[in-house]
Amino acid sequence: MPELPEAEYMVRRLREAAPEARIARVRVLRESVVAGALAKRARGCVTGYARRAKNVLMHLDTGWTVRIQLGMTGHVYRVAGAAELPRFTRVAFVLEVGGALVFEDARAFGTVSAVRTAELGEALAGYGPEPLEAGFRWQDLRAAAQGLRQEVKPFLMDQRRVAGLGNIWAAEALFGAGIHPARRVDGLLDEEWRALWRSVRAVLRRAIANTFRVTAGPEEFPEADLLRVGVYGRAGLVCRRGCGAVVERVVQGARATFYCPGCQR
Ligand SMILES: [Zn+2]
Structure with missing residues (x-):
């Protein structure tokens, strides 16, 4: 998708x-x-x-x-x-x-x-802020969750809150930030919002760069594993961070979510 x-x-x-x-x-x-x-x-x-x-x-x-x-x-x-x-x-x-x-x-x-x-x-007014825009600060991500009590992964995928993230890159952003996908947004600390903001931008930038790197032509997209994902689709495999834990798959809001129980709290 x-x-x-x-x-x-x-x-x-x-x-x-x-x-x-x-x-x-x-x-x-x-x-x-x-x-x-x-x-x-x-x-x-x-x-x-x-x-x-x-x-x-x-x-x-x-x-x-x-x-x-x-x-x-x-x-x-x-x-x-x-x-x-x-x-x-x-x-x-x-x-x-x-x-x-x-x-x-x-x-x-x-x-x-x-x-x-x-x-x-x-x-296009219904969409949340663009995460890669220069003016997008960590406080904007936190503000997008104001008054919400939902879990952080569906929050990230909700286009009204923040634009552009789907199932793969929401999972990757959470892995990068060390945040468990089922954490509730009203329980995240400021340092976690900052880490998540940084991770969202990093994974999106890397995904764009890697798409250009591995794709032969404009008519095709690489599979996620070619884009060097950290956690997505890796259920049962050892965490790439070297924490020793095995990546788990759970179903969250009818979508498969992958996370590392060792790194993501
Ligand atoms: Zn890990």
Whole structure:
């Protein structure tokens, strides 16, 4: 499932592969992923690509922005030819110069819509702060949990609290901070918030860098284990920190959580 690093990777790749792309027409191959009128509104010249939470945004010179919510399996990238599109293409933005920007989504839980750029802030207002932004301080992470009593892992995955973290990187951030995933947010000490904040930023930055390092092309993502995860998916294996404990798997909020009982308290 795409999280912040994957979305960021897509955006950076698009900036390299299709700067100032001119969209001549839009082919919708699966109506159910499109919200509202898209075909007419998504034509024009792309003036920039951006990311907010797990959304890929394509700003157009027409005053519209194409918003792509990646869902479970969504992926946006440029293909050289538009005649034969990748198998799970749901929407293709056909470029004037040839080729297309494709939204591929095997499970088809993503959505593509056109939003007036001036109204984008409002459309995205439900998301919490961006953890990699320079102005994001440890106090902001603590403030996002104000008044909550939930466990820290589902808190980290809640896009309304902090944007971009999913199951893998929430688990990694907690491992890095030495915090047990079932700890309640109202019980975390300031030094733990500081450690968690530092860890969230570190794991996300590392994930983005490692994605570029190990990925052959923009159309594919590496498996989590290639991204040198510390704890995710490692149930039954010895902790990479060398504490001697064995990584455990529990189910938390219907999602698998991995943690080290030796390092995470
Ligand atoms: Zn350990």
